Amino acid sequence: MDLHYGKPFWPTLHNDRTEFSKLTTSISCDVLIIGGGLAGTMMARMLSDYQLQTVLLEKDEIGSGSTAANTGLLQFSNDELLIDLIDKIGAEKAVYFYKLCLKALDELDKYHSYLRTPADFQRVDSFYYASSERHAKKLKNEYEALRKYGFSADWLDQRAIESLYSFSAPCGIYTKNEAQVDPYQFAKSLAIDSHELGTDIYEHTEVLSHSFTDDELHFETEYGEITAKHVIYATGYATQEFAKTKGALLERTYTIATEPVENFDGWHNRSLIWETNRPYYYLRTTPDQRILIGGLDTSLSKELPSYSNKLLDKLHSMFPSIQTSSAYEWSSVFASSKDGLPFIGQHPKYKGVYFLLGYGGNGTVYNMVAAEMLKDLILYGYHPAMAITSLKR
Numbered sequence: 001m002d003l004h005y006g007k008p009f010w011p012t013l014h015n016d017r018t019e020f021s022k023l024t025t026s027i028s029c030d031v032l033i034i035g036g037g038l039a040g041t042m043m044a045r046m047l048s049d050y051q052l053q054t055v056l057l058e059k060d061e062i063g064s065g066s067t068a069a070n071t072g073l074l075q076f077s078n079d080e081l082l083i084d085l086i087d088k089i090g091a092e093k094a095v096y097f098y099k100l101c102l103k104a105l106d107e108l109d110k111y112h113s114y115l116r117t118p119a120d121f122q123r124v125d126s127f128y129y130a131s132s133e134r135h136a137k138k139l140k141n142e143y144e145a146l147r148k149y150g151f152s153a154d155w156l157d158q159r160a161i162e163s164l165y166s167f168s169a170p171c172g173i174y175t176k177n178e179a180q181v182d183p184y185q186f187a188k189s190l191a192i193d194s195h196e197l198g199t200d201i202y203e204h205t206e207v208l209s210h211s212f213t214d215d216e217l218h219f220e221t222e223y224g225e226i227t228a229k230h231v232i233y234a235t236g237y238a239t240q241e242f243a244k245t246k247g248a249l250l251e252r253t254y255t256i257a258t259e260p261v262e263n264f265d266g267w268h269n270r271s272l273i274w275e276t277n278r279p280y281y282y283l284r285t286t287p288d289q290r291i292l293i294g295g296l297d298t299s300l301s302k303e304l305p306s307y308s309n310k311l312l313d314k315l316h317s318m319f320p321s322i323q324t325s326s327a328y329e330w331s332s333v334f335a336s337s338k339d340g341l342p343f344i345g346q347h348p349k350y351k352g353v354y355f356l357l358g359y360g361g362n363g364t365v366y367n368m369v370a371a372e373m374l375k376d377l378i379l380y381g382y383h384p385a386m387a388i389t390s391l392k393r
């Protein structure tokens, strides 16, 4: 499966390649991580703080999958609103999961601060607006639920929105201390640091087959074999084909990065922006003064003609005084789950086999939550969020 085509923005910023070698011998390890996107590299970095012999295999290059296409908005709020999640799994579990996502933002910040090559992690505010009057009541309920359960958020009415932004909306929720990052550099830097801390990393090494017994997990690649006590599949959206994940939806999504702009007039605090429509448009700015705007999700089999013009039109309608053109455009596969939650946990049948699939718009935050959970599952056999993200749910 081609995870993206066109020209994603982030890889154009970096000439330095990680260049880990291919696996050419047979090895054994405590933990094998398959996949070198943000999920796999974050997992590797987390495990490198423990006494475990860890190997990461990437069939292409570190960060070259969906991570290269990721727009790097990091928020505790999920595609699935808190009130909807409460309806689905009850208040206790829903609030606990939201709190894990909030904590994951701090963890991402912490791991970023350890990096020898930083990845432009910045704390920013976020604005989630009602796309139409029809969504206003539900958004107000969401705001009240966030406040009731201890999440910090501000309510903006139409007048307040018009005083802060150059576009109007009936109302919206404004949150502080969310974040943005260069996801591609983040994955590369995490891989390099994990390697220095003892993780063996191999690029251009695809896992072609596996066999599992009670005592041993065995894997074959083109030139070498691996035996492991535990394996973590951090294989991203292609896992649909590999593991026949249930309950996941695959779509195509579109993104552009503009030329650098001179000012951000009418864009309060250069916040992250998204909306209540599904699928939604979302926007952020970059440290080199560009704007990323994404959306227009469509079915995987369909191609959207002139999607970059549509995204630019949306941008210009929201910010008439920002005149710019598209410099990079790309189309990507995007996976979400039916209940908005990631798939993190043990294979229902095989001991020592785990999945780390952060499906959904919050994939990067989910990956951080997952790294913590799977570390605990491997070391202690338990994490309290297991039932929420289980593959069996």
Ligand SMILES: Cc1cc2nc3c(=O)[nH]c(=O)nc-3n(C[C@H](O)[C@H](O)[C@H](O)COP(=O)(O)OP(=O)(O)OC[C@H]3O[C@@H](n4cnc5c(N)ncnc54)[C@H](O)[C@@H]3O)c2cc1C
Pocket (backbone or CB within 6 Å): 003, 034, 035, 036, 037, 038, 039, 040, 057, 058, 059, 060, 061, 062, 063, 064, 065, 066, 067, 068, 069, 070, 071, 072, 073, 074, 183, 205, 206, 207, 208, 234, 235, 236, 237, 238, 253, 254, 255, 294, 332, 333, 334, 357, 358, 359, 360, 361, 362, 363, 364, 365, 366
């Ligand atoms: C356009 C777009 C925008 C997004 N924006 C955001 C956002 O703003 N915020 C957010 O939180 N999330 C976002 N996401 C969600 C997503 O979770 C992130 O893209 C995340 O970076 C995905 O990381 P991953 O490691 O799960 O997948 P990938 O980056 O795809 O990594 C999986 C890796 O596994 C490798 N692999 C697969 N099979 C094998 C095998 N058999 N052997 C060896 N290697 C294998 C692949 O080559 C690949 O590199 C976005 C996604 C898309 C597509």
